[in-house]
Amino acid sequence: MIKSMTGYGLGAKDNQKVKYTVEIKSLNSKFLELNLRLPKAFSDKELLLRGECSRLIERGKVNITVSVEYVDQTAAAATINAELLKNYYRQLEAIAKDLKTDNNGNLFELALNMPEVVTHNEDEADEDEAALLLSAFQAAVKQLNQFRADEGEVLRQDLSSRTQDILRLLTEVESVETDRIPLIRDRISHYLNETVGKENVDKNRFEQELIFYIDKLDITEEKVRLRSHCNYFLQALEAADANGKKLGFISQEMGREINTLGSKANHAGIQQVVVGMKEELEKIKEQLLNVL
Structure with a gap:
């Protein structure tokens, strides 16, 4: 929790x-x-x-x-040590007489301010x-x-909802990516036909290079890892212990996969969905700053 x-x-x-x-x-x-x-x-x-x-x-x-x-x-009143006060006063009075001063009016105040004459009960406390x-x-x-705990439950619901939104957006990526590879193939083929001429294109070499290029743009691993991180995040939300730091680490891994997904997409529709994922993830990270 x-x-x-x-x-x-x-x-x-x-x-x-x-x-x-x-x-x-x-x-x-x-x-x-x-x-x-x-x-x-x-x-x-x-x-x-x-x-x-x-x-x-x-x-x-x-x-x-x-x-x-x-x-x-x-009980809060101060306690005056009368014997100590008298002792201080007598000593001060003797000194004043010895010095032949007539400042007797201040002797009582001086004696009252001497150490341990006045003690406050609030400075002492018993075991009770x-x-x-x-x-x-x-x-x-x-x-x-x-x-x-009450605030945490509100956070849990919000974090769970936003993670589910990322999973929903990931499903949208899978639904719009079916035409991604054919579009890339057609775009490259059209570019070659326009620049070097269709008759000058080596079909075998073109297919080899296209396979290599498309393999670099494959996002299957990113989708699998992102779904796995999101599910792990949801499991951590339901754990019995407080694990804000752990959730923060998982959110960082989610961010890496989303960023890679966007950079490899090469598709306007997928990149728009990725922007929505990033928006949800930023809100998740803001909320995690307050999770214990």
Whole structure:
């Protein structure tokens, strides 16, 4: 089952203290380009989450934002270390007296800004909160993958339809090519009669050269290979795993056969059909850019 690389997922989990919301946005990319925004308290979980993203999301330009909302606002409040504050203040007061300055009004502010006097609870998280965040992340990924699967089904239907169109056009090539060889023969024969004269043409040599020339213009192999590539493409669309890269490789092979078909056709009707094939193939390639 193919999936789209474009997707959106939102997961939220909370307890009596805090609520974590994880938002995931994904766009197409050849590789996994991950932009992860985590609260400071979970910086030690970044490698874990990146590993999970690599396993569950696989590819795409992915932006993940984690936001924190405290259910109990007192839980988000800062904590003041009163003893440390007093200690800093006394030292600053002693220094001010020693220097005989009267800047006592600023001492409290200076002491308050000293290291580790004020700590924020949001800078610390216990294992329960870590499990809560991971649960919200998994919920967001699940929604993202469902979004990708739904988009992928739309892509699958479109890709299948366009591949069937190429096969239909190939059938048209087979229906109009029956008169191709006689036309080539008549055109060359007429040209020789006009330029060197019918009586001066060596019939045996003409037949030998004509056979060699027509053999170079034979498109049987190209038709067989193109039909085979199209059928293989349709089989890959129905496969259980996501295989956007594989589909891209097959489409390249389809393009080679279509180009060769056009260059060897030497027939206006076939070349018009080949233009239609190329148009469908270009649309297929555009869609494959967004397939996981």
